[in-house]
Ligand code: ASP
């Protein structure tokens with residue numbers, strides 16, 4: 050069994066969906082589980098629908114949703130002849146599900162509605178691709194991943210119930226498939242609670258879904274198909290001379306992803322590493338390129354790896370009465386972070402003060418600041434970036450910092466991290 054994941058960019062246009070078909074047809078005789086994201090920028094567009102709805106602009110929300118609906122129907126129309134009606138009917142179930150909800154008034158928390166609306170994107174994209182492959186003679190079965198991936202109700206960043214999900218994955222492979230069906234197509238990024246409410250696993254979470262399947266299926270390997278050549282040592286949009294890294298270790302990639310490299314969702318590595326399943330990152334625009342292989346093998350002599358995480362906030366916490374910031378206030382602070390399901394990207398402690406660098410999700414920052422103000426004086430600084438360079442050299446470090454207003458620096462022989470003001 051192999052697990053493939055196709056991102057939003059790979060199902061963005063008719064041509065690209067055809068290209069996905071070409072790639073999949075190369076693996077026609079293998080057992081495949083294929084995870085697909087929402088098309089192009091659909092998730093962003095659905096976020097806007099959820100926002101309008103929650104702000105009380107029902108008409109606007111429905112209008113925005115209609116645009117998304119028509120885009121998908123048009124795509125299906127271009128791709129399908131025989132199966133168009135069946136596909137449209139299938140899509141209609143999801144449209145109706147969303148429209149029902151949008152006609153109501155919001156009574157629950159925003160994150161709940163966000164997940165009910167945003168999860169539709171993957172259901173639509175996978176349905177279209179599945180019908181299209183079947184119509185093209187590539188027999189596959191579409192699966193609603195919400196019947197498989199069980200999560201808690203921590204909406205927008207739901208946690209997987211591994212035991213329940215493992216049982217469902219087992220059933221999927223043991224009982225139900227006639228031996229002629231070698232290919233399953235399902236959604237990334239989404240799951241469901243035990244009350245059948247949709248959940249999402251965090252933006253860009255489809256890589257993670259694929260890794261969950263790979264882990265539970267003891268897959269031979271997982272491939273993430275992207276619009277780039279493989280994993281680069283920096284974002285080629287910001288650094289034109291970025292280079293491809295043909296081989297990487299799990300250790301390297303989990304650090305890169307954690308510090309904000311956009312290549313792979315940070316949660317993806319653990320399920321693969323735990324079972325020793327190699328991760329291939331390949332380019333769907335040219336499947337003959339070898340891409341990057343990530344495995345447990347340790348790789349020496351890597352080039353400097355540069356990662357910039359934008360939209361950071363730095364929270365300055367100061368002891369209120371000159372007592373040390375020791376184990377007690379620290380454990381209090383971690384309890385607060387736990388309650389808010391938030392993790393700091395960097396922490397620096399002093400005798401009577403400490404600083405936490407966090408993703409600037411405003412409502413979380415405000416909640417944390419409010420809680421922390423029970424034991425600390427709190428100040429928050431925004432519009433910051435976190436730069437991480439692994440395997441740095443002094444020349445590069447100088448070059449990267451000479452035009453920046455650096456606020457905080459942490460450095461080990463292997464990694465340097467800097468927080469600086471965005472200009
Ligand atoms: N469609 C979701 C997103 O854009 C999940 C994913 O692409 O992995 O965040």
Ligand code: MG
Nearest residue numbers: 056057086253
């Ligand atoms: Mg995506």
